[in-house]
Amino acid sequence: MLWAVALFLITAFILKHWLSSKSFNLPPGPRGLPLIGHFHLLGRLPHISLQQLSKRYGPLFHLRLGSVPVFVVSSPEMAKEFLKNHDTEFAYRPRNNAVSIVMDCRSMSFSPYGDYWKKLRKLCATEIFTAKRVSMNTQIIRDELWELSGELLRASKAGQVVGVRPHLRALSFNVMTRILMKKTYFGSKASGDPAIAKEASNFIAMIDEILEVGAAFSITDYFPYLSWLDLVARRAKVAGDKMNGFLQKVLDEQRPGEVPDFVEITRSHIGNDAGNLRALLMDLLLGGSETSSTVTEWALAELLHHPDWMVKAQQEIESVVGRTRMVEEGDISKLEVLNAIIKESFRLHPPIALLVPHASIEAQKVAGYDIPKNATLLVNVYAIGRDPQVWSDPLEFQPQRFIGSNIGVSGQDFELLPFGSGKRSCPGLALGLRNVQLVLSNLLHGFEWEFPGSPKDQPMGEAMGIVNFMAHTLKARITPRLHESAYTTLQLTE
Ligand code: HEM
Numbered sequence: 001m002l003w004a005v006a007l008f009l010i011t012a013f014i015l016k017h018w019l020s021s022k023s024f025n026l027p028p029g030p031r032g033l034p035l036i037g038h039f040h041l042l043g044r045l046p047h048i049s050l051q052q053l054s055k056r057y058g059p060l061f062h063l064r065l066g067s068v069p070v071f072v073v074s075s076p077e078m079a080k081e082f083l084k085n086h087d088t089e090f091a092y093r094p095r096n097n098a099v100s101i102v103m104d105c106r107s108m109s110f111s112p113y114g115d116y117w118k119k120l121r122k123l124c125a126t127e128i129f130t131a132k133r134v135s136m137n138t139q140i141i142r143d144e145l146w147e148l149s150g151e152l153l154r155a156s157k158a159g160q161v162v163g164v165r166p167h168l169r170a171l172s173f174n175v176m177t178r179i180l181m182k183k184t185y186f187g188s189k190a191s192g193d194p195a196i197a198k199e200a201s202n203f204i205a206m207i208d209e210i211l212e213v214g215a216a217f218s219i220t221d222y223f224p225y226l227s228w229l230d231l232v233a234r235r236a237k238v239a240g241d242k243m244n245g246f247l248q249k250v251l252d253e254q255r256p257g258e259v260p261d262f263v264e265i266t267r268s269h270i271g272n273d274a275g276n277l278r279a280l281l282m283d284l285l286l287g288g289s290e291t292s293s294t295v296t297e298w299a300l301a302e303l304l305h306h307p308d309w310m311v312k313a314q315q316e317i318e319s320v321v322g323r324t325r326m327v328e329e330g331d332i333s334k335l336e337v338l339n340a341i342i343k344e345s346f347r348l349h350p351p352i353a354l355l356v357p358h359a360s361i362e363a364q365k366v367a368g369y370d371i372p373k374n375a376t377l378l379v380n381v382y383a384i385g386r387d388p389q390v391w392s393d394p395l396e397f398q399p400q401r402f403i404g405s406n407i408g409v410s411g412q413d414f415e416l417l418p419f420g421s422g423k424r425s426c427p428g429l430a431l432g433l434r435n436v437q438l439v440l441s442n443l444l445h446g447f448e449w450e451f452p453g454s455p456k457d458q459p460m461g462e463a464m465g466i467v468n469f470m471a472h473t474l475k476a477r478i479t480p481r482l483h484e485s486a487y488t489t490l491q492l493t494e
Contacts, residue, residue, distance in 0.1 A: 024370040027071065029062040037064030039222075044464050047353035050074070051383035060367060066222025068094065069375040074383040076390060076414035079421070081367050082358070082377060083414070087422035088113070094359040094376040097220040098213045098232050102240035106279035109287065109356055113423070120280065123269040124427040128262065128284075134430045138329050140178050141435055144171045145326070145442050146490035147187045152447060153487065156478050161452040164300060165473040168293035168439065173204070175435060176288045180262045180281055181250050199246075206246065209239045210286065215466040247278040288428050290467045291351040292435040295418070299345035299440055301460060301474045302397045304451055309399055310444065313337050314481070317445045323482055325489040327441040329434070338441050340402035342433075346385075346409055346418035348397065353382035353468050355420045381417045382468070390415050409433065446487060447478040 030053065032038045041063070043049040050072050053061060059075030073079050082090050091113040099110045108124075111117040127133070148171050155162050170186035177183045185200035213236045220227040227233070251263065251274065263277060270276050303310040316337040321327050332339075358377040363370065371377075386394045391401070407413045410429060411421030419426035426432065443449075451458055452475055461471040480487075 024372065025368065027060045027062050027369045028057045030057065032064050035066070037066055038070075039065055045462055047380055047382040047468075048462075050354070050378065050380050051386065054380065054383050060369065065376075067224070068222050069372050071371055071375055071377050073377065073379045075387065076384055078367065079379050079381075079384065079414045079417060083379065083411075083417075083421040083425075086360075086364060086366055089362065089364050090358045090360050090377050091423040092359040092361050093424075094357050094374075095221050096214070096357075097218045097227075097230065098216065098236040101233060101236040102210055102213065102243065103279040103282055104240070104244075104275050106276050108280060108283045108427075112361075119270060121423075121427060123266065127265045127269070129427055129430055131430070134434060135329065137175070137179050137431055138434055138438065140175050141171075141438050142326075142328075142490050144174050144178075144187075145439060146487070147171075147174075147189070149326075149442070149446055149487045149490060151187070152443075152478055153480055153484070156447070156480055161475050161477055163473050163475055165293070165297055165470075168296050169204075169289070171439065172289045172293040172435065173207075173285075176285050180284055183250065202242075203246065206239065206243045207286065207289070209235070210243060210282075211290065211466050213239050215464070243282060244278050247281050248274060250281075251277060284428070287426070288432065290469075292432045292439070294351045294467050294469055295342075295345055295349060296436050296439050296443075297470055297474050298349040299341055299436070300443065300449065300476070301458065301470060302345055302348070303341065303444070304449055304458065304474070304476060305455055305460070306397050309337075309341060309397070310449065313341055313441075313444050317441055321445060324486055326482075326486060327438065327445050329438070332434075332437045332441065335437075335441060336403055337399065338437065338444075340399040342436055342440065343402045343407070343409060343416065344397060344399040347391070347416055348385060348395075349462075349468060350381045350385060350418040351467050352418075352420075354378045354380055355417070356424070358424060379417065379420075381420075384415060384417065442490070446480065446482060448481055449476050449478055451475075452477045 030038060030041060033040060041049060041053065042065075051074065053063075054072065054074035059073065059078045061072055061074075063070045063072065073082055093110045093112065096110050099107055103110070105111075106116075108117060108120040111120070148167055151167065152162065174184050174186050177185055185196060185203055213232060216232045216235075218230055218232040218236075220230045220233060263281075266277060266280060270280070303313070313335075316335055317327060317331075320331050320334045327335075355378070358379070360371060360375060360377070361373060363373045365371070384390060388394050407416055409416055409418050411417060411419060411425045414421065419429045419432070458474065459472055463469040463471040
């Protein structure tokens, strides 16, 4: 009897699905399983599973994850179709239960396209990420680089092998917390105080947990009727409470007259609601920290595997900067090789491989296909970066492809979209890019880098998560290239 009921339900489900897909002109896609749809086709690294599927089903294909229709874009032309020609229609975000819990539904990254989101984006464009502020913030990046150079000089004198990621991560976190909260959690300024050191390690653990929870499979998003089984939601509640408590303490600690600029400006735009302030702080902290350090680590790893490009970059920097000072903001536009290396690293290792998922709340017709309402859109920028129809020798690290080329990373060229494109593209592009350019150029100018052992001991695999980390943190032996006085030119002089 049970078998008969089960068979009836499955047949009814398949028939309903088949009939509904017949009445729509859907893009191609693989056959799904009852109830779960295509979850079984997604491996540990979904952008790679989806890249493989695009080889079979083309530049736009569709899947079903539980009850959610998902459309996957894997070519520059299709990316342009959705992110430019249908930008507004796909400027929404799909439901993300974990993020809603952590940020109390007020995050900029996951807010629906509407008045509140527009207010936040306007605040970013007119106040937080203006050219003047990015230039002021560049001073903070340089000061943190000064701190990092000191650590690297000490490590090189002691003959230590350096694990690169913790240093880059600490730098990026300090840059963001100094900009947003006027606080420094890592390095010599913080390590003297055990209370700050403890706060810093709690802070990093919280960020890791939130990134993990954000990337985890939350059953509520795909099977809303099973939300009572959602363990991720419970973890999200614990992580969100901790992070919100931490940020509230930061806000409370500011005495009148000592309020950080960022909070002051934000209050004047979106009001004094503590929940809104905390959500924006968290959004910018999460968005701004891991992305820049991740791509810098990938770039360094590629250069260690391609020492001819390391030498080319160092020679170019030396010809522009000389040997008596470190690289400054004004030098960057003259460093063609460096910028080509950064673009090539973004092409092969975009930090957010599928962008943040987009969604449309209404049914749409795009490129002749029917896209139903509440569909999720994934743009596989990783697959576009490695497509042989777009790039020659796509798996090779060949920065020369960008020398003399007009292709940029700002979202106008759909073959290279590390920051996305259109309305939902990254508001922190200028700051994030400046961070990567300054950090990478100064690390190359200031130090010789080599693998501690054979290059084969440093695999280039990827770890699972929202941000596309190296699976094995980069390890290197470094030696200073310049006289010690040159490093002091990074110091803040105000
Ligand atoms: C190398 C550095 C960075 C990379 C590669 C990067 C990449 C991205 C990408 C791919 C998106 C999603 C675009 C889309 O959905 O179409 C995004 C969104 C976002 N990024 Fe960045 N980002 C970086 C740095 C930053 C920085 C420094 C900040 C802030 C301080 C930031 C804050 C945000 C926010 C708030 C969003 C959500 C925007 C929205 O939904 O309206 N990012 N970023």
